[in-house]
Amino acid sequence: MGSLDSNPASFDAFAADAEGFQPLNADDVRSYLHKSVDFIYDYYKSVESLPVLPGVEPGYLSRLLQSAPPSAAAPFDIAMKEIRDAVVPGMTHWASPNFFAFFPATNSAAAIAGELIASAMNTVGFTWQANPAATEMEVLALDWLAQLLRLPESFMMNRTTAGARGTGGGVILGTTSEAMLVTLVAARDAALHRMGSNGVAGITRLTVYAADQTHSTFFKACRLAGFDPANIRSIPTSADTNYGLDPTRLLEVMQADVDAGLVPTYICATVGTTSSNAVDPVGAVADAAAPFGAWVHVDAAYAGSACICPEFRHHLDGVERVDSISMSPHKWLMTCLDCTCLWVRDAHLLTDSLETNPEYLKNDVTDSGAVTDLKDMQVGVGRRFRGLKLWMVMRTYGATKLQEHIRIDVAMAKMFEECVRADDRFEVVVPRNFALVCFRIKPHDGMIEEAANRELMERLNRTGKAYLAHTVIGGKFVLRFAVGSSLQEERHVRSAWDLIRKKTTEIMSGEM
């Protein structure tokens, strides 16, 4: 673009200054990106040695960077220098191989490349017509992943056997919360319709259900969708079911609600809870829900990725009887944020609630019904080229490497678990299902174990050499050791364990 005088009278007014501001000049793009790639290379080479959790105070960044936006342009190197000097030292390094907190945000070279290309193409695929390739790539990536997960064909957009379009459908969203929200809304509207509710008048009678171990974002999503807080049931779990949802209990609670004139509408079953990787029994939950016609959603955000391995697939048994399932390749399938896959068995239930049809998006292909516009399966309208990076991950690594990646993480977690079990100062609090180990220092003569475990976590995290988070399970304060950060190797797990033992010895010898 040429820079302009204030009153351009004709086309020729620009031509004189055709070398003006060009924000997407290909040479600049190449130059900036090469510098960014060099930075990333150095970052990955050095991140192991950086403190995982930074020692900065709230407000640190505004003391390092200018508080007002600059008026003048600056060389790109200035921004890069400030990233090195001010941003990196204040980061919690999720990419560090010494990161064991929360769940790892796994990543890969292919995913980053895919996201980069998507950012440069910068298309907005709200309708098929607005970007056929982006829409179809997203459908293809979802169908591929559905095949890796051995999801029933009823969830797929393109049925492989019949070669025809099914009633199922999928969409890539930003977070599990969005997957919950859009399916909650679809289930809500379907229930209101079945009740013959006048508008949303019946909403106060709708009830939703999940185990008390379910991610708190589910309860938030229910409130976003307008469900009455008093009708959101958090069903207690216990060690008897390893903190998984007890379907008998679920059935009782639903029946009691029906007896009270309420309408069971939606159940969220989790495969691999965030707290402890508990698994709700998918098939039994579906069976419990069936008499009530309630929507069953499976949240497999983290552990869904493991189900690409045959030895873990049984956790999804019964999925052919649920209404929807979501999982997040940005958690454990080496796909950088954000990427949450949602599949539904009847895409029309989603689009009935989420469809919009403004004049400026109308087009012949949409009118023909031959395509699904992905805007009608999500909260908003605009959307990135979301399928590309996920497809590139599967295309480049193939099922074999993806399974290997899962198995390596699980094996490292198993090894860590065995170490914990072999040291009688510790206990593994719940059975390990995937690559998360929940453990703690055992109760010990006169020692308050919560204080000891909290102290252990804080001392570990302060070293900068490991970062662990905690949870509370069955009233116990527990440390979560989540294996799988993408630069992690066996030596990092070993070092963390050595550090845990050392700090525990310090604590138990009274150095508190």
Add this chain to the structure above:
Amino acid sequence: MGSLDSNPASFDAFAADAEGFQPLNADDVRSYLHKSVDFIYDYYKSVESLPVLPGVEPGYLSRLLQSAPPSAAAPFDIAMKEIRDAVVPGMTHWASPNFFAFFPATNSAAAIAGELIASAMNTVGFTWQANPAATEMEVLALDWLAQLLRLPESFMMNRTTAGARGTGGGVILGTTSEAMLVTLVAARDAALHRMGSNGVAGITRLTVYAADQTHSTFFKACRLAGFDPANIRSIPTSADTNYGLDPTRLLEVMQADVDAGLVPTYICATVGTTSSNAVDPVGAVADAAAPFGAWVHVDAAYAGSACICPEFRHHLDGVERVDSISMSPHKWLMTCLDCTCLWVRDAHLLTDSLETNPEYLKNDVTDSGAVTDLKDMQVGVGRRFRGLKLWMVMRTYGATKLQEHIRIDVAMAKMFEECVRADDRFEVVVPRNFALVCFRIKPHDGMIEEAANRELMERLNRTGKAYLAHTVIGGKFVLRFAVGSSLQEERHVRSAWDLIRKKTTEIMSGEM
């Protein structure tokens, strides 16, 4: 990571195969990214010559790519080849300088670089502790942009004059729809609380308002939040106000609702509608809302970017009296998707509705109240390093270049508008406010102008040399010519105009 045997008995079991699968190996990352950068360079150099709108049929991609996920790994070059051969030919090229449809998705070298670095760091900043740098960078970027927009300090997280934290706050979301949804929910809950509603029992009395030109996603967001469809008021507009909301009419409708026992809860005012860039009068809308205590949100998704220029800032006059405002740098501020900025005057109203506090995210800094965890201002929990690219755009280009970018686009649109006005076969249908020109072939002897304009659009789009969308304004079928795609220069606008004239001559001479 080393590959593993199936039963690793000890740490040493891995060591033998330490050269196993390393998805984030720095050398691979560098190699894949360099190849991607080369692809992007070639793409930008050639995109001008590609058909803007591809000539593919639904299902084309699944005929070119394999329908099942590969079992084995493949060299990265295979994925790149398939992108070149199968993806690019099916794309609607938003990056093309011949793209004039919808609104342009503007972009820049600095933004792409920022997103790349964020993808590689791949952090999840749900809480301040989970990434202090990402949280503070987002706050800083929002405060910088608020300053460029001359938003009142009451919207900023860090007040510049007092140097203290204010009650305002901001967050970067994916789309305007999310900004509408979270503020709708906050307004809904605040209204229910004021009414003393038992749970959501009062929800059927809550009403929301917007002009009939408001983006359809607003009406969808209202339904997502559980508002009764019968209580969603779409207020008719007309040419008298250039299709902006008439505050007198708004006041009348709200008063009638109050008289009927309803509770005006939320009003969405748009600065720059998608259809025709109409502007609702922000201050007058705020004044109309005040007696009712209704929440006023300003959606400036597209035109908000122009308000960094003093000559456009008046469109936001009165913003100091509204409750929230959102705008999307991914539309017109050279920041690749997705990036929607939301500011609210009282952040607590948002967090009251959106806060979650699971055990595994508890930490001392959050407990201290010294920070706002950004998860409590959005739908979900997980979030990318969203502030980085926006900050890099402002850091690199500065206010001067950002304003120049807006002015160049507006000047090109103005020039196009003058061309249309100079040709008496055409008319400009509504006054041009920003860089969108709404025009059509005028009614003419015996010609059905909708058919003629539709034919013109279809013929233009079929050439592959330009892509325009349409809308309907005041019952008229109108062509939208949106200037500003980031590779666009004056010559592209001229070529499109030449093509429009040529096709119009063909149509008017009866070659239909």
